[in-house]
Each structure stands twice: as C-alpha cells, then as structure tokens.
C-alpha cells in the first residue's frame with residue numbers, strides 16, 4: 001500500500017517506543033498552546049473600516065537531488081514545476097478551487113506563504129538553489145523505518161544548508177525493495193505545541209524529504225498503478241504542511257477506540273476518525289458531529305486522499321502555519337510584503353451572532369451567521385461578579401461550542417470584542 005507520507009509510520013514507531021505517546025500529544029498541546037500562541041490580532045479596526053496589515057512570507061528553498069542512477073537525477077523542469085505547485089496551492093491559486101464543496105468553501109484560504117529557489121548560498125555566493133550529488137546509496141527507504149541518512153554527507157547524503165534560513169528539500173529514492181511505499185516525510189518545528197517532544201528532531205534533520213518519482217506535477221515516473229493518485233505534486237504540499245506544524249486532519253488515531261475525540265487541534269476541519277484511502281470518496285463521514293455534521297474533508301492537503309480531490313488548506317490551518325513561522329521558523333522567510341486593504345465593516349452584522357445555551361446541554365454555543373465576522377471577533381465569559389471565566393478566544397469558525405460542565409449553575413455574560421478590543425456585543429446566558 002502506498003503511504004503518501006511517513007508521518008503515520010513515524011507516529012507508530014514513536015508510539016511503540018513511548019507507549020501513550022499519541023494521547024500525551026493532546027495533553028501537551030492543551031498545556032502549551034495558550035502560552036505559545038498568544039492571540040495577536042493582525043487586523044486593526046478604526047471606526048467601521050478594517051485595515052488589514054498582512055504579511056506574505058517567502059521561503060527560500062534548496063533542493064538536494066541525490067542520485068544513484070540517471071533516472072533519479074530528475075530534470076530541473078520537475079523541480080521548477082514542483083515549486084509552482086507549492087506556490088499555487090499555498091496561495092490558493094490552484095486551478096481546482098472550484099472543486100471545493102460549497103459547505104467547505106468559506107473555510108478555505110490563501111496562506112500567504114510562497115516559495116522560491118534560494119538565490120544566495122550560505123557563503124553568500126550566487127546559487128541556482130539546486131544541488132545534485134551522486135551517491136552509492138541505491139535506496140533510502142529500507143532498513144526498518146524512516147531514517148535521516150540522506151541529510152548528512154557522513155551517511156552518503158548531503159548536509160543541509162542552515163535549516164533556520166532555508167527550507168531544505170532532499171529528493172531521493174525512498175523505495176524499499178523496489179516498492180514505492182514511502183513518498184515523503186517532514187518533521188514539525190521543534191517546540192510546536194501540536195506535537196509532543198518525541199517528534200522533535202535536531203536542526204540538521206529539519207526539512208522535507210521527497211521520493212524522486214512523485215516530485216513535481218505529472219512526473220513521468222509516477223505514471224504507475226501505485227502512484228497514479230499522487231501525481232500532482234501534492235506530496236510536497238502535504239509535507240510542507242507538516243514542516244509548518246500541521247498534523248493529519250484525522251489526528252492519526254485511526255486505530256483508537258476514541259478516534260472521534262482526538263483531534264488535529266484545528267477547529268475548522270471536521271472531526272475525522274480515519275484518513276482517506278487514496279481516493280476521492282466524498283461520502284466518507286468517519287465521525288458524526290452532534291451539530292453541523294459535515295463529511296470528511298477529502299479536499300484537505302493534510303488528508304490521505306487522492307491528489308485529484310485535494311485543493312485546500314483551511315483558514316485555521318493557515319493561522320497555525322503562519323504562527324509556526326512566526327514563533328519557530330522566524331528566520332526562514334527572506335522577504336515580506338505588506339499588503340494593506342480596507343473595507344467598510346457594518347457593525348449591524350454583529351446582530352448575526354447568536355449566543356445561547358440549551359437546557360440540559362452543557363455547552364455554550366456561539367453561532368456566526370455572517371462569514372465576514374469569523375476571524376474578526378473574539379469572545380470572553382464573565383460571571384455576575386465580573387470575574388472572567390473564559391479568557392479572550394478568537395472566533396474562527398461559524399459554530400463554536402464551549403463546555404460549561406465546570407461552570408456553577410448561574411447567569412453569565414458573554415462579551416464579544418472586535419479585533420481592536422472594543423466590545424461589540426454583550427449577551428446574558430443561563431447555565432443550568
């Protein structure tokens with residue numbers, strides 16, 4: 001079976017090595033996320049106009065092509081078109097955005113992250129950003145799991161360029177016994193709260209590894225039965241997602257009895273219990289959600305669906321990746337570009353936020369009826385003594401549910417603020 005990315009194997013390896021590893025990830029995440037990712041609004045509201053101060057991150061890429069034969073020494077054109085795929089998909093300029101199903105459309109976004117071949121090497125010399133190196137290693141995928149031998153000259157690979165300043169992509173033969181089982185892998189940033197410490201690796205091992213047959217779009221070597229669902233250059237998109245902190249949308253808990261409770265820590269991907277099976281099954285709905293149930297998001301680059309149906313990152317995944325750059329890979333972007341745009345924001349639309357509780361249901365519900373509000377407001381909860389029960393949390397999806405099991409029965413006040421911190425709404429709710 002084809003494994004689009006080595007992450008699952010890596011997680012299983014780590015689970016064996018550290019029993020309880022996967023569950024511990026959730027615990028660590030909750031502990032760490034608030035302190036690591038303080039909410040810093042990007043947008044400033046002046047009167048009723050929103051000004052977006054936005055940054056486009058451009059990441060320099062260096063390709064290390066390691067080859068043992070001519071076929072593995074893939075052509076420049078594939079490397080260039082691989083970069084084009086990354087740029088289109090991360091900027092949501094891909095040709096197939098119209099395939100995003102209507103109920104997911106508002107969740108899809110432009111990551112404002114782009115990639116270019118490095119123009120200057122670590123010594124300050126002009127470079128093409130492409131290194132080619134012959135090696136006596138015939139395959140890097142065998143030997144009982146994932147290894148990092150391709151990342152060091154001492155193990156017949158090639159040393160990375162400063163991983164803090166370049167995104168290194170090694171391209172090599174990841175097959176094992178002639179089987180194209182492993183197509184790529186990447187490690188999350190060290191310290192990232194969506195991952196526990198056992199998944200972090202030292203700097204020289206940071207970067208992305210791709211199987212040479214699936215690098216680039218329509219790589220002629222991928223025209224095989226086992227690789228034909230991975231022909232659109234999106235293994236790289238998926239792996240760069242991991243490199244920027246994203247997890248699989250089903251949280252790698254397919255074998256677990258509670259697979260629908262473990263999450264990918266991304267609120268706007270539906271709960272998903274299994275990964276897609278390299279196809280485009282749009283009827284797949286592995287977890288039924290109590291409210292606003294949606295099918296599995298086969299459109300997502302972080303699923304294991306066929307490339308033909310992948311076409312989006314969600315807005316929350318984008319926030320996570322951009323935060324990863326800001327907090328963990330801050331020296332990586334070489335160029336930022338400020339975009340400023342403004343639009344009139346009608347305060348009346350705040351009426352289109354419903355805040356309510358339902359008797360005998362231990363949840364506080366915030367429903368946003370107007371898409372423009374999502375990501376533009378936050379909520380906090382106070383008791384009648386004025387004590388803050390919930391800290392300021394951004395509202396990032398149309399439907400937010402807050403557990404009230406720890407609230408004593410009483411009346412509470414939910415405050416909604418715009419990104420400038422102004423209160424735009426206060427709403428009393430009764431918790432029974």
Ligand SMILES: [Zn+2]
Nearest residue numbers: 005006007238
């Ligand atoms: Zn993966």
